[in-house]
Amino acid sequence: MAAWSERELIKRISSACASAQAGVVKGIGDDCCEIALPSASLLLSTDTLVDDVHFNRDWHPPYLLGRKSVAVNLSDIAAMGGRPLFVLFSLCLPPELDQLWIDRWLDGAFAILHEFNTELIGGDTVRGSEIVITVTVLGRASPGGSIYRSGAEVGDSVWVSGCLGSAGAGLELLAADKGETTQWDQELQPLIDAHLNPVPRVQCGIELAQSGLLTAMQDISDGVATDLAHICQASGLAAVLIKDRLPALSGLASACRILDRDAEDFMLRSGEDYELLFTVKRGREKEFMAVMKEKKLHVYQIGEMRTGAGVFLETDRGREDISYQGYEHSL
Amino acid sequence: MAAWSERELIKRISSACASAQAGVVKGIGDDCCEIALPSASLLLSTDTLVDDVHFNRDWHPPYLLGRKSVAVNLSDIAAMGGRPLFVLFSLCLPPELDQLWIDRWLDGAFAILHEFNTELIGGDTVRGSEIVITVTVLGRASPGGSIYRSGAEVGDSVWVSGCLGSAGAGLELLAADKGETTQWDQELQPLIDAHLNPVPRVQCGIELAQSGLLTAMQDISDGVATDLAHICQASGLAAVLIKDRLPALSGLASACRILDRDAEDFMLRSGEDYELLFTVKRGREKEFMAVMKEKKLHVYQIGEMRTGAGVFLETDRGREDISYQGYEHSL
Numbered sequence: 128m129a130a131w132s133e134r135e136l137i138k139r140i141s142s143a144c145a146s147a148q149a150g151v152v153k154g155i156g157d158d159c160c161e162i163a164l165p166s167a168s169l170l171l172s173t174d175t176l177v178d179d180v181h182f183n184r185d186w187h188p189p190y191l192l193g194r195k196s197v198a199v200n201l202s203d204i205a206a207m208g209g210r211p212l213f214v215l216f217s218l219c220l221p222p223e224l225d226q227l228w229i230d231r232w233l234d235g236a237f238a239i240l241h242e243f244n245t246e247l248i249g250g251d252t253v254r255g256s257e258i259v260i261t262v263t264v265l266g267r268a269s270p271g272g273s274i275y276r277s278g279a280e281v282g283d284s285v286w287v288s289g290c291l292g293s294a295g296a297g298l299e300l301l302a303a304d305k306g307e308t309t310q311w312d313q314e315l316q317p318l319i320d321a322h323l324n325p326v327p328r329v330q331c332g333i334e335l336a337q338s339g340l341l342t343a344m345q346d347i348s349d350g351v352a353t354d355l356a357h358i359c360q361a362s363g364l365a366a367v368l369i370k371d372r373l374p375a376l377s378g379l380a381s382a383c384r385i386l387d388r389d390a391e392d393f394m395l396r397s398g399e400d401y402e403l404l405f406t407v408k409r410g411r412e413k414e415f416m417a418v419m420k421e422k423k424l425h426v427y428q429i430g431e432m433r434t435g436a437g438v439f440l441e442t443d444r445g446r447e448d449i450s451y452q453g454y455e456h457s458l
Numbered sequence: 459m460a461a462w463s464e465r466e467l468i469k470r471i472s473s474a475c476a477s478a479q480a481g482v483v484k485g486i487g488d489d490c491c492e493i494a495l496p497s498a499s500l501l502l503s504t505d506t507l508v509d510d511v512h513f514n515r516d517w518h519p520p521y522l523l524g525r526k527s528v529a530v531n532l533s534d535i536a537a538m539g540g541r542p543l544f545v546l547f548s549l550c551l552p553p554e555l556d557q558l559w560i561d562r563w564l565d566g567a568f569a570i571l572h573e574f575n576t577e578l579i580g581g582d583t584v585r586g587s588e589i590v591i592t593v594t595v596l597g598r599a600s601p602g603g604s605i606y607r608s609g610a611e612v613g614d615s616v617w618v619s620g621c622l623g624s625a626g627a628g629l630e631l632l633a634a635d636k637g638e639t640t641q642w643d644q645e646l647q648p649l650i651d652a653h654l655n656p657v658p659r660v661q662c663g664i665e666l667a668q669s670g671l672l673t674a675m676q677d678i679s680d681g682v683a684t685d686l687a688h689i690c691q692a693s694g695l696a697a698v699l700i701k702d703r704l705p706a707l708s709g710l711a712s713a714c715r716i717l718d719r720d721a722e723d724f725m726l727r728s729g730e731d732y733e734l735l736f737t738v739k740r741g742r743e744k745e746f747m748a749v750m751k752e753k754k755l756h757v758y759q760i761g762e763m764r765t766g767a768g769v770f771l772e773t774d775r776g777r778e779d780i781s782y783q784g785y786e787h788s789l
Contacts, residue, residue: 152499152599152604153604153606156607156692157538157606157607157608157676157692158503158533158534158535158537158538158607158676158677159501159502159503159534159535159537159538159540159597159604160501160502160503161499161500161501161502161538161599161604162499162500162502163498163499163500164495164497164498164500165497166495166496166497166498167494167495168483168492168493168494169492169493169494169495170490170491170492171490171491171492171493171544171546171579171580171596172489172490172491172546172580173546173548173580173581173582173592173594174548174582175548175550175582175584175592176584177550177584177585177586178586180584180585180586181584202489203489203490204489204490206489206490207488207489207490207492209490213502215502215504215594217504217505217506217548217592217594219506219508219550219590248502249502249503249504250504251504251505251506251592253506253507253508253511253512254508254511255508255511255588255590256587256588257586257587257588259550259586259590261504261506261548261582261592263504263546263548263594265502265596266490268483268492273483273484273490273492275484275488276487276488276489277488345488345489346489361487361488
């Protein structure tokens, strides 16, 4: 194990940084980076991950954490229907941190940036007593207009882009296991992946915005009970979810047996699935499904917007208020 | 003393955030913020400050630290000749931190943003074991083109926008005093201010870029010996500084007597003055001085660009290589 060198780190980041590429006037190595963009609406978001708060190094391999640190930011751009363009990294790292850990983190971060045609254009590296990773992303808004949380109307249908509760169950499996298992059961592995290596739904978000049929959208970071409550609050409405319609991976039931937990709890209240949660214009569901089929996107209709306030779950027991039962929302 | 509440913090930040103002399509409260800008070159920079590494709470009042956290980022925009437009905050704060400290930090940050017509448009708040503050700034490049580090040519004159070594001496006075003095001697106070509350030279940078007479620029964050070495390296040249021309506040000599230190050392090797360091086209000095006089800007000619490599100091003892003798450079 070798402690990291700031000089080496900057060299590695600089060499992987965008320079003289499309839109980049000045890359890393000056007081600012400079980008030339045609007249456009731009999207900006920043997310910070702290060691032992947002990730656990006992079971989160640095390569996958590098991917996830970028992914959660790309997901914010996806949730507006935009296209990510550039990122900046701010890395606060303890002096004794292993250089190899940082190298693998960078490998993962650069890999996902490459996959999503997104360029690193600058950043900062500092020393601190714990790992604090801040990624800032700049994207271009959808040409047809961004999809906000505030646009839902009464009678709009509520949808998600993928299965719920996977990342939450994956995290609890990892925590219970304390990083001992290296090869997970085939059915459980997708839950583990959902936590360690979430895939931002960038292309899906772009297609959804371009369909012209969406009224509101956000990504699922705090659990659908909380995230849908944000859409309800921003749109001045209530929502009803149909319990039987909530999509889950087949492994979720197995994980719940192992953990002695309730699947509904994971699906509604656990965060970090990074799927897209959105509403489709009233009466346009069939048209929307035809577009999704053509684009080969799997989406799930899970509820409906109503007058009132709050998020309700409809089960065979009746209707229950589940508003804001996910994680506390941050900025 | 009351520990801070995330809900209160977000509420305070949100209420101070730009929304529906010029250029802001969507402020805080969605997955991203959205800004509409006409076709332009944009500048981006991010800087991170860590408790006990970049500041000391024993003597740095939170209000002034809030100002400084923003100022160091505005200074990066100034160093390109640009105009700051928007910032994002990422605040990593320990759970036990006093709410009052955060309130005063925010007061300072919002005050300087207001003074420089710059808007907060988003951010993130997280909990960690120490204070880590990341500010990201977005600015518009000078219409006439940004001033990079790489444009200096042989025979260009070297200038600074203000006195050198003030912040470094101020920091050492504070460190020696351990925050006991509340009222500093009139001559020393400007040194203290230079460390605690640096003023980013935004208007100066804009005027310098618009003069059409500059060839290279950066801000003095790591000491002129290191910062001028960056201009030399980027431009493929050497520079000679004339010791007798280096400008200093009158209090620097007094501080050096108190601290038993050498003024030259502070002027060349101490960082954080956040003055602008720049080069002016060969033979155009008089014309440049006339422009500065008209704009009421005080600037100081301190040296010249030469062929070769490295930064040299010319004194009555001869010529000495001082390249990179300031702080280690970060990204």
